[in-house]
Amino acid sequence: DAGKSGYDHYMLKEINEQPHALRECLRGRPRELEASIAIDELEGLKQPERVHFVSCGTSYHASRYGAKLFREQGIQTTTFLASEYDVDSIPIDEETLVVGVTQSGETADTLRALRAANSVGAETLAVTNVVGCSAARETDYVMYIRAGPEIGVAATKTFASQQVALAMLSRDLSGRCSSAFIEALRALPDQVQSILDTSHAAAVADEYVDADAYFFIGRGFDAPVALEGALKMKEITYKHAEGFPAGELKHGPLALVTERTPVFAMISGNSNIERMVGNVREVESRGAPVVAVTDVPGRIENHADHVLEIPETHGLFAPILANIQLQLVSYWVANRLGRSIDKPRNLAKSVTVE
Numbered sequence: 001d002a003g004k005s006g007y008d009h010y011m012l013k014e015i016n017e018q019p020h021a022l023r024e025c026l027r028g029r030p031r032e033l034e035a036s037i038a039i040d041e042l043e044g045l046k047q048p049e050r051v052h053f054v055s056c057g058t059s060y061h062a063s064r065y066g067a068k069l070f071r072e073q074g075i076q077t078t079t080f081l082a083s084e085y086d087v088d089s090i091p092i093d094e095e096t097l098v099v100g101v102t103q104s105g106e107t108a109d110t111l112r113a114l115r116a117a118n119s120v121g122a123e124t125l126a127v128t129n130v131v132g133c134s135a136a137r138e139t140d141y142v143m144y145i146r147a148g149p150e151i152g153v154a155a156t157k158t159f160a161s162q163q164v165a166l167a168m169l170s171r172d173l174s175g176r177c178s179s180a181f182i183e184a185l186r187a188l189p190d191q192v193q194s195i196l197d198t199s200h201a202a203a204v205a206d207e208y209v210d211a212d213a214y215f216f217i218g219r220g221f222d223a224p225v226a227l228e229g230a231l232k233m234k235e236i237t238y239k240h241a242e243g244f245p246a247g248e249l250k251h252g253p254l255a256l257v258t259e260r261t262p263v264f265a266m267i268s269g270n271s272n273i274e275r276m277v278g279n280v281r282e283v284e285s286r287g288a289p290v291v292a293v294t295d296v297p298g299r300i301e302n303h304a305d306h307v308l309e310i311p312e313t314h315g316l317f318a319p320i321l322a323n324i325q326l327q328l329v330s331y332w333v334a335n336r337l338g339r340s341i342d343k344p345r346n347l348a349k350s351v352t353v354e
């Protein structure tokens with residue numbers, strides 16, 4: 001228990017370590033004067049023709065977010081679940097950079113995908129947290145996210161650090177960055193701290209602890225965080241949760257929405273506010289409670305039962321901040337239900353079987 005520094009769970013400790021983790025991830029990488037990003041360990045890595053992300057679980061959600069940032073820079077990028085990566089059926093060659101995003105660097109599916117990429121001559125890069133892990137040893141390049149050890153099985157601080165690492169990587173590879181981007185990156189640790197200091201996620205959790213299921217929706221850059229919010233909720237509360245891009249609501253999930261299924265809606269400056277408000281109205285009219293996670297509360301509060309506010313940021317970074325609120329909601333629901341938060345049943349921190 002000594003390692004928990006007074007917190008009841010490692011997970012809560014690690015959620016609270018995020019400002020520090022992000023400062024470490026950023027250390028020495030953004031260059032204010034040149035308005036550029038330099039990742040020293042990637043010296044020599046050029047902008048590739050195309051990028052494939054291979055990853056699992058939470059790392060897959062970080063990859064989905066990262067891929068959007070890469071594409072926004074004009075880099076042709078595809079995400080694959082590592083267990084579904086099949087080099088025989090997709091275009092892959094020496095001009096392809098295959099990026100394995102893996103906290104532990106030991107996930108069997110991700111290692112298999114990276115080995116397959118190596119075998120066909122692609123360049124490989126591991127984005128990982130663990131120095132000297134298998135993924136780092138077996139790839140051409142490695143970028144460390146520097147989040148520090150994560151004990152809780154459910155990934156928290158490593159997800160935020162992966163998001164920030166991939167944001168920097170997108171600019172390092174494209175060679176195009178802006179002062180505004182760097183300024184916003186630098187502001188993130190303090191903004192995360194302000195969420196941790198003021199969040200009323202615990203009260204929201206109290207209100208919905210008996211819900212039948214939880215839904216998470218977002219558009220664009222927010223969509224991967226909707227997936228991650230649902231995964232976190234499932235992992236530690238054992239309750240049904242689903243996340244999806246908000247536009248898909250009407251193609252099926254809406255049939256499950258009732259007054260007993262709270263819907264968490266990410267609505268950030270970058271997420272097409274009008275259409276998100278439309279989606280929120282769809283669930284509101286079915287009686288579902290709405291929790292808006294937003295940096296534009298004025299645009300949504302009339303349609304939300306609760307607002308979990310995040311500070312204003314560069315639109316691209318709102319999903320990093322929104323996720324902190326979602327982590328806290330899941331933690332407090334699991335806590336009220338008395339779950340085994342740090343070691344959920346049937347799950348392992350690192351899965352070394354395919």
Ligand code: G6P
Nearest residue numbers: 057058059102103104107155348
């Ligand atoms: C396990 C963990 C997840 C993690 C996933 C991928 O399922 O419980 O938290 O996201 O593996 O792990 P990796 O170490 O490759 O990021």
